[in-house]
Each structure stands twice: as structure tokens, then as C-alpha cells.
Amino acid sequence: MPKQPFAQLPAPPYHAVIFSSLRTAGDPGYEQMAERMVELATAQPGFLGAESVRGADGFGITVSYWASEAAIRAWREQAEHRIAQESGRARWYEHYEIRIARVERAYGKPPGLDDQALPG
Amino acid sequence: MPKQPFAQLPAPPYHAVIFSSLRTAGDPGYEQMAERMVELATAQPGFLGAESVRGADGFGITVSYWASEAAIRAWREQAEHRIAQESGRARWYEHYEIRIARVERAYGKPPGLDDQALPG
Numbered sequence: 264m265p266k267q268p269f270a271q272l273p274a275p276p277y278h279a280v281i282f283s284s285l286r287t288a289g290d291p292g293y294e295q296m297a298e299r300m301v302e303l304a305t306a307q308p309g310f311l312g313a314e315s316v317r318g319a320d321g322f323g324i325t326v327s328y329w330a331s332e333a334a335i336r337a338w339r340e341q342a343e344h345r346i347a348q349e350s351g352r353a354r355w356y357e358h359y360e361i362r363i364a365r366v367e368r369a370y371g372k373p374p375g376l377d378d379q380a381l382p383g
Numbered sequence: 384m385p386k387q388p389f390a391q392l393p394a395p396p397y398h399a400v401i402f403s404s405l406r407t408a409g410d411p412g413y414e415q416m417a418e419r420m421v422e423l424a425t426a427q428p429g430f431l432g433a434e435s436v437r438g439a440d441g442f443g444i445t446v447s448y449w450a451s452e453a454a455i456r457a458w459r460e461q462a463e464h465r466i467a468q469e470s471g472r473a474r475w476y477e478h479y480e481i482r483i484a485r486v487e488r489a490y491g492k493p494p495g496l497d498d499q500a501l502p503g
Contacts, residue, residue, distance in 0.1 A: 356492065372478060
């Protein structure tokens with residue numbers, strides 16, 4: 264976990280990639296791959312931020328936030344290419360689910376950049 | 384973590400509540416409150432499923448999935464009411480962010496109920 268685990272985001276709307284995964288046993292280079300993926304995302308135009316957590320049992324959720332669907336597509340193409348070079352996700356994950364969403368409202372405590380009064 | 388950490392969801396579109404939080408130190412009844420919240424959500428019309436993970440450092444992400452925005456609003460009203468009775472979120476969380484989103488595409492491995500070919 265980074266020192267500041269919360270992403271600092273602009274006001275909605277923006278887009279989210281919700282990645283849930285169950286790690287395979289063992290660690291054939293996983294940490295290095297994960298680090299490269301974070302570097303790659305951070306350098307990508309339209310990347311807004313990410314939040315990530317993995318439990319001791321191997322189940323984890325990473326949510327990355329993006330300015331547009333086009334930015335997600337561009338990121339995905341690069342990431343898929345890299346992952347293919349690394350012999351594929353099958354090596355790292357027993358199971359994963361990816362859900363691509365448009366964030367419409369956001370609020371929190373303490374009040375942040377993306378806070379707004381809730382309409383209802 | 385439940386035995387099956389992945390939510391079994393229908394095909395998109397559906398809605399998501401992404402809840403990121405940093406727990407306060409100590410545990411003044413947190414587990415009981417969290418259990419009641421899960422029971423309350425599960426019993427709510429329009430609840431589709433949820434995925435949740437918290438790291439040893441206290442940072443966690445829970446994503447709950449809903450059939451409609453109206454279902455989220457109804458759930459939220461009930462949950463807020465209960466949490467207020469329990470003396471408020473301030474007691475449980477040092478910091479939290481809630482992002483409400485519309486899921487537009489989903490895919491995974493192994494293929495699940497919500498899988499579909501990606502358009503792009």
C-alpha cells in the first residue's frame with residue numbers, strides 16, 4: 264500500500280476499472296510485474312489515480328480511475344501487450360473479474376477534491 | 384472473506400458503490416456493525432452482490448453491485464439510519480470515499496455470468 268492509499272480525484276464524471284482477483288499460489292515474478300503495471304498506468308495520459316488492497320488470503324481489489332473510456336482502452340492495449348510478453352495473466356491469477364464503469368457521484372470524509380452535495 | 388469472494392453478477396449494465404476506507408484504531412463493535420450492514424444489503428431489493436477486502440494496515444475496498452440507482456438510494460437511506468443509531472461513521476472510519484458508478488462492460492477469467500465480448 265502506498266503511504267496515501269486514497270486516490271485524489273477531480274469531480275465526477277470520470278471512469279473506473281474495477282479489477283478483482285485471486286492470486287495463484289507462489290510468486291513467479293508477480294511483484295515486479297505489478298510494479299511495472301503501476302508505472303505504466305501512471306505514465307498513461309488520462310490516468311487519474313488508483314486504490315488497491317490485497318488480503319492475506321490472496322483476494323484483492325484494485326480500482327483505477329481514468330479521464331475517459333479512450334484512456335482506458337489505450338492503457339488496456341499497452342497492459343495486455345506487456346502481460347502477454349510476461350506469458351499471460353493465467354500465470355498470476357486463478358480468477359479475475361474486470362468491470363468498467365462510469366463514476367457519476369462521489370463523496371467522502373474528510374471532504375476531498377471530488378466531494379459534492381448529494382442530489383438525493 | 385466469504386468462501387467465494389467473487390460476486391456472481393448478471394450482464395451489464397448495473398450499478399456499483401465503490402467504498403474505500405481506512406479504519407480507526409481499535410474495534411468498538413465494528414465487526415458486529417459490518418455484519419449487520421451485509422445482512423441489510425443482502426435483504427435489500429436490487430442488491431446483486433458485493434466484493435470486499437481489507438489489508439492488515441486498515442485500508443479496505445468494498446464494492447457492492449445494484450440493479451438500479453433507486454436501489455442504491457433505498458439501501459443508503461436504511462444504512463445511514465442504522466449507522467446514525469450506532470453513533471456514526473466517524474467512530475469506525477478515519478477516512479472514507481464513496482464513488483457511485485454505472486458498470487457498462489464486464490469480463491473475466493474463468494468466464495462468468497457477466498462475461499461478454501469486448502467491443503474495443
